[in-house]
Amino acid sequence: MVLNFAEASLINRKVTRRYNVVLEWNEPDAQDSEGGYTVLVPSLPPVVTEGDTREEALANAREAIACFLEYLIITGQPIPPDDEKGDNLVEVTV
Structure with a gap:
């Protein structure tokens, strides 16, 4: 299996970030009787996800952030710096 430089870097080196x-x-309404959480990541505008519970929403956020960071690494783009503070810091290692 041949890997390009970005893919090799992804395999050999882990990156941990907090966002x-x-x-x-x-709120539940006529179209969505259960309600749920929407999750936005201001430092990573393309990342938006959801979950029925707070725990599920945060787990989905970790997965979405990890996927986006992996995309940035593979395509050779810079990874945005960590957020220094916030009420809901999520740590992700890719």
């Missing part, structure tokens, strides 16, 4: 996430509760 603040914003959880928004969505």
Whole structure:
């Protein structure tokens, strides 16, 4: 299996980052009888996810952040720096 430089770097070196996430509760309504959480990551604007519970939403946020960071690494793009503070810091290692 041949790897390019970015893929080899991804395999050989782990990167850990912490990002603040914003959880928004969505009230149940006629279209969505259960409600749930939407998660935004201000430092990573493309990353948006959701979950039925707070725990599920945070787990989905970790997965979405990890996928986005892996994409940045593979495509040779810079990884945004850690968020220094926030109410909901999520740590991800890729």
